[in-house]
Amino acid sequence: MTFRLVMSCKDPLQTDFLIADSGGEATYTSDTVSYQRPAVHGSRATTAVTRKGPTGERLQVGLIEWPVNANQRPQIIVGTREVEMTKTGLYTSPEKFTAVDGHVYEWQIRDSRPQPSAAYIATFYSASLFIPPEGVHMLDDIVVTFIYFESQWRNRERIRSRSLKIEAYGILS
Numbered sequence: 001m002t003f004r005l006v007m008s009c010k011d012p013l014q015t016d017f018l019i020a021d022s023g024g025e026a027t028y029t030s031d032t033v034s035y036q037r038p039a040v041h042g043s044r045a046t047t048a049v050t051r052k053g054p055t056g057e058r059l060q061v062g063l064i065e066w067p068v069n070a071n072q073r074p075q076i077i078v079g080t081r082e083v084e085m086t087k088t089g090l091y092t093s094p095e096k097f098t099a100v101d102g103h104v105y106e107w108q109i110r111d112s113r114p115q116p117s118a119a120y121i122a123t124f125y126s127a128s129l130f131i132p133p134e135g136v137h138m139l140d141d142i143v144v145t146f147i148y149f150e151s152q153w154r155n156r157e158r159i160r161s162r163s164l165k166i167e168a169y170g171i172l173s
Contacts, residue, residue, distance in 0.1 A: 003136055005129040005143070012150040013047050017143060020128065027052050028061075028143045043075075044068045047151075049144050062144030078144045085148060095149060099141040107149040124150070 004020035005027060016026035032047040049062035065075040076083045078100070085095040094108040105121055121135040122142045131142060 001133065003131040003133075003139075005131070007127045007129075010127070012147045012154075013045075017129065025052070028139075029058070030147050047147060049140075049147060051140065051143075061140040062147075064144070064148055074148060076144065076148055078141050083141070083145065085145065095145075095152075097141070097145050099138045101138055105141075105145075107145065109153065122146070 005017040006020050007015045008018055008026070009015040013030055013032040015030055017028035017030075019025050019027050029050045030047055031050075032045055034045040035043065043065040045066040047062075047064040047066070048060055049064075050058040051061045053059045061079060063075075063077040067074060073085070076085060076097075081100075083097050085097050088094045088096055088106065094106050096104050096106045098104050120132070121138070122129055122131045124130075124146065129142065129146060131139065135142060
């Protein structure tokens, strides 16, 4: 059965990811703090990603440090390991990363809803992340890299200020 996380807000940097059909229980939360004096902190903002633990406590599962210099790549931490996002294209900028299971996955932008396929470990469509059973073991990786990828994509779209509408993308294994 596919696991579905629904964003409570449109901004991936400041939202709750709710389990669909659970009465609004927030499983993951992203919270971004911007710094007034970025030079002091070494970054312009930090996004903390937390997950609800087994006894209801919030556990930090990821961190994204957004650099002051736009030419530098953000630092992404999932659990205790640094995750490097590697660009594999130009305009749509698919990005690859190595997950906790040691496999390489790639976020890609699609212009329509992906068809169910064994190749997809997660898809994002209509404010929801869909994760099939084979992706549940790496939920932390999926959520943290999604927050990064989606926010980067939105920034590029704002900069371009086009009205191109892209509705779905997913991770290929």
